[in-house]
Amino acid sequence: MPIQFPRYIEQLKPYIAGKPIEETQREYGVKKVIKLASNENPLGPSPRAVLAMKKAMKELQLYPDASGFHLRVALSKLEGVSFDEIVLGNGSNEVIELLIRTFCVPGDFMVASDGVFAAYPISARIQGVDTLFTRMTQDFRFDLKAMLELIRNTPKVKLVALPNPNNPTGTYVTESELVEFLTEVEKVREGSVHVILDYAYWEYVTAKDLPDPIPLYRRFSNVSVLKTFSKIYGLGGLRVGYGVIRPELAKMVQKVRMPFNVSSLGLIGAEAALKDKVFIRKSIRLNNTGMKKMMAAYRKLGIPFLPSQGNFLLINARQGLGLSGPEVFEACLRMGVILRPIANYGMPDWVRVTIGTEAQNRTAIAAFAKLKKNKKT
Ligand SMILES: Cc1ncc(COP(=O)(O)O)c(C=O)c1O
Structure with a gap:
């Protein structure tokens, strides 16, 4: 008898990761390749983390500390919460999976907006949980009113995914919008709908009205906060993230978590990275100046983009360069620049570009300028 896979696994569209540098060199025969495709820190990993890991x-030979003691102590100090409220994950991606596994049974629903970070619907689907989507607003933001309606009207909704800012759009939900939304969601079905505030890009945020998630976590009983070491700390390859989760819920999530989900190097590297204030400041500065320069360059080239609160910008390839997102991706690969097309997000006209070093940004702009010139001739 043939193996019967669950239908939701057979129909699953897997996550599409950024194209690796080495693969691009191999396939396109280009020696010099830069990757601006996965919102990684262009400065590399935190030097303090590297030293500690060495x-x-x-x-x-030793297994990691299954409780992640030292890292959790450091994180509880950083966030101003208790040790029991920190749950470590193999990247924050794993915490997303753990939350879904802990809160849902197959047949339950998650609510999210179109354009939401793709790991959410995929992680849900793997566990037999479908995501109900609302349309984005005209300016590519989450429509919280529509999300609230959907939550109220669908009894089996258990989770709400809210990356702030969102990736790949870079757009965000303001403090007043979020407070209003959380106030209403808390009232639905006796507070049983849980909201995941995903702050993977928090350290890059410059907008004053994009709220710190921790006061909201304290104020609302049905909120968890996710953060990661993959972005500002430059440790995407290490795979460490965490959730700030109420103790009574965290206790449940800890049961679901496998004991050694974060490696010993992960625990040690992340803890050291937290202390690397010089590197963090440098990374923020580089992003701020790079972001300004890239926006100015796009304006000059006539390439529309969405204002972003992350370390990336989403550009409209169709309007700006007369090509689809995947076409620009392909053309740039030939010039040794890896970008991220996002047709899988239902946005085939757009391409996401991570803010790089000054030199990388210049290379990316030169590639776009070349495509623009080709468009005219
Ligand atoms: C919004 C958002 N959340 C979570 C993650 C996952 O990060 P990681 O699993 O590396 O911690 C990402 C990565 O790109 C992201 O963009």
Whole structure:
């Protein structure tokens, strides 16, 4: 008898990751390749993290501390919460999966907006949970009113995904909008609908009205906060993220978590990275100046983009360059620049570009200028 896979697994469209540098060199025969495709820190990893991990290499025969003691102590201090409220994950992606597994049974629903970070619907689907989507507003933001309606009207909704800012759009929900939304969601079905505030890009945020999630976490009983070491700390390859989760819920999530989900190097590297204030400041500065320069360059080239609160900009390839997103992606690969097309988000005209070093940004702009010139001739 043939194996019967669950239908939701057979029909699953897997996550499309950024194209690796080495693969691009191999396939396109270009030596010099830059990757602006995965919102990674262009400065590399936190030097303090690297140093701490080098020292820890000598003890790799030992399993990691299953409780993640030292990192959780450091994070509880940073966030001003108790030790029990920190749940570590193999990247914040794993915390997303853990939350879904803990809160839902197959047949339940998650609510999210079109354009939401793709790991949400995929992680849900893997576990037999479908995502109900609302349309984005005209300016590519979440329509919280429509989301609230959907939550109220669908009894089996257990989770709401709210990355702020969102990736790949870079758009955000303001403090007043979020407070109003959370106030209403808390009233639905006796507070049983849980909202995931995903702040993977929090350190990059410059908008004054994009709220700190921790006061909201304290104020509302049905909110968890996710953060990651993959962005500002430059440790995407290490796979460490965490959730700030109420103790009584965190206790449940901890049961679902496998004991060694974060490696010993992960625990040590992340803890050291937290102390690397010089590197964090430098990374923020680089992003701020890079973001301004890229926006100015896009304006000059006549390429529309969405204002972003992350370390990336979404540009309209169709309007700006007369090509689809995947076409610009392909053309740029040939010039040794890896970008991220987002047709899988239902946005085939757009391409996401991570803010890089000054030199990388210049290379990307030169590639776009070339495409623009080709368009005219
Ligand atoms: C909004 C958002 N959340 C979470 C993540 C996952 O990060 P990680 O699993 O590396 O912590 C990303 C990564 O791009 C993201 O954009």
